[in-house]
Amino acid sequence: MERTVFRFNNRNEEYSVLISERFKELIPEAAAMLKGHRALVLTDGITAGLYLEGICGALSDYGIPADTFIIDPGETSKSLNTLGSVLRFLVLNSYKKTDFIINLGGGVVSDLGGFAASVYMRGMNCINIPTTLLGMVDSSMGGKTAIDFEGVKNILGTVHQPSLVLCATEFLTSLDEAQIRSGCGEILKYSLICGRDLLKGYESTGAVSAEVIFECCSIKRDLVCADEFDKGIRHILNLGHTFGHAFEAASGYGLAHGEAVALGLLAEARFGAAIGVSSSETADMILEKLIKIGFSPNYERYAEKASRLIVHDKKSSGGRISMPFIGTDGKPRIVSVEISDAAGFLAGSAG
Numbered sequence: 001m002e003r004t005v006f007r008f009n010n011r012n013e014e015y016s017v018l019i020s021e022r023f024k025e026l027i028p029e030a031a032a033m034l035k036g037h038r039a040l041v042l043t044d045g046i047t048a049g050l051y052l053e054g055i056c057g058a059l060s061d062y063g064i065p066a067d068t069f070i071i072d073p074g075e076t077s078k079s080l081n082t083l084g085s086v087l088r089f090l091v092l093n094s095y096k097k098t099d100f101i102i103n104l105g106g107g108v109v110s111d112l113g114g115f116a117a118s119v120y121m122r123g124m125n126c127i128n129i130p131t132t133l134l135g136m137v138d139s140s141m142g143g144k145t146a147i148d149f150e151g152v153k154n155i156l157g158t159v160h161q162p163s164l165v166l167c168a169t170e171f172l173t174s175l176d177e178a179q180i181r182s183g184c185g186e187i188l189k190y191s192l193i194c195g196r197d198l199l200k201g202y203e204s205t206g207a208v209s210a211e212v213i214f215e216c217c218s219i220k221r222d223l224v225c226a227d228e229f230d231k232g233i234r235h236i237l238n239l240g241h242t243f244g245h246a247f248e249a250a251s252g253y254g255l256a257h258g259e260a261v262a263l264g265l266l267a268e269a270r271f272g273a274a275i276g277v278s279s280s281e282t283a284d285m286i287l288e289k290l291i292k293i294g295f296s297p298n299y300e301r302y303a304e305k306a307s308r309l310i311v312h313d314k315k316s317s318g319g320r321i322s323m324p325f326i327g328t329d330g331k332p333r334i335v336s337v338e339i340s341d342a343a344g345f346l347a348g349s350a351g
């Protein structure tokens with residue numbers, strides 16, 4: 001079992017991300033934390049069918065009874081309506097601040113459940129059990145929670161850290177190819193940030209190991225713990241995301257989050273080379289990697305629509321946006337760019 005610890009020195013708080021092949025190895029630490037408290041397992045319909053009975057059974061073996069709450073699978077559940085129904089359950093069942101929501105599923109479940117945990121009684125506990133690759137390497141840790149509102153993705157959100165994250169790679173075996181690719185998009189981002197090829201093993205075996213998930217979590221930990229509220233250095237984790245979010249929206253959310261990020265990594269690297277902050281070798285290397293891991297690296301079909309959407313990016317201000325790039329020295333750096341330049345680059349690559 002591997003362990004990454006997120007430590008927030010400013011308020012003397014920390015939590016662990018535990019990573020193993022088998023969920024069974026991870027449950028004792030969760031059970032110890034849950035003892036004497038109530039637990040609500042929040043999950044979606046698909047994940048429930050696969051893993052809910054097993055998780056509740058494992059908790060029950062440790063004498064921990066759990067309530068369950070099942071939401072519809074998919075992004076539409078990140079809504080005020082579903083949030084309201086989760087909160088209503090907590091109120092009607094007299095949950096306390098010291099009780100736990102256990103988010104079992106991908107980023108949709110942890111974004112919604114984390115949000116509910118952050119506002120219920122001004123903050124109750126939550127434990128994340130990610131079951132998607134994207135969840136294990138990204139969305140289950142770092143504390144960002146969100147729901148969508150009035151058609152705008154992640155427009156309502158909070159920062160609320162979980163108390164524990166349990167990643168068991170055995171859950172990855174039931175994911176479809178698109179979901180694995182989506183997680184690989186984020187792993188490629190971490191590879192670029194740390195300058196090491198974290199996808200080599202996946203290329204040869206077709207599986208992502210617990211060690212690689214550990215590496216990704218550790219990179220995220222270093223950046224989140226240095227800048228929990230995303231005011232500076234944490235922006236590096238946004239590599240590929242400025243264009244990626246625009247491609248995701250331009251595809252009508254047909255592209256999974258990590259798939260859009262992967263295309264964003266390529267397009268941003270080419271943009272970086274065009275404005276002289278990155279080298280074109282970085283873009284060439286990303287293109288080669290995307291093809292090797294089974295992506296169709298063709299973002300051009302989304303580029304025209306994305307060029308119009310990017311003007312409304314939530315992170316822009318005064319016509320500029322801070323974007324991370326891999327610099328010519330191979331290290332990540334944050335550069336303030338004119339939104340109109342980014343939009344112009346995308347419009348120019350439309351095909």
Ligand SMILES: NC(=O)c1ccc[n+]([C@@H]2O[C@H](COP(=O)([O-])OP(=O)(O)OC[C@H]3O[C@@H](n4cnc5c(N)ncnc54)[C@H](O)[C@@H]3O)[C@@H](O)[C@H]2O)c1
Binds near residue numbers: 044075107109141144
């Ligand atoms: N908070 C953050 O830091 C952060 C970071 C990145 C992404 N996100 C958010 O995460 C969401 C995307 O997360 P996601 O990619 O995990 O998608 P998801 O949660 O929608 O899960 C994808 C699909 O896989 C199914 N599924 C989950 N686990 C499974 C398993 N083990 N086997 C088979 N099917 C399984 C789900 O039911 C769903 O249909 C987006 O809403 C995005 O905005 C949040």
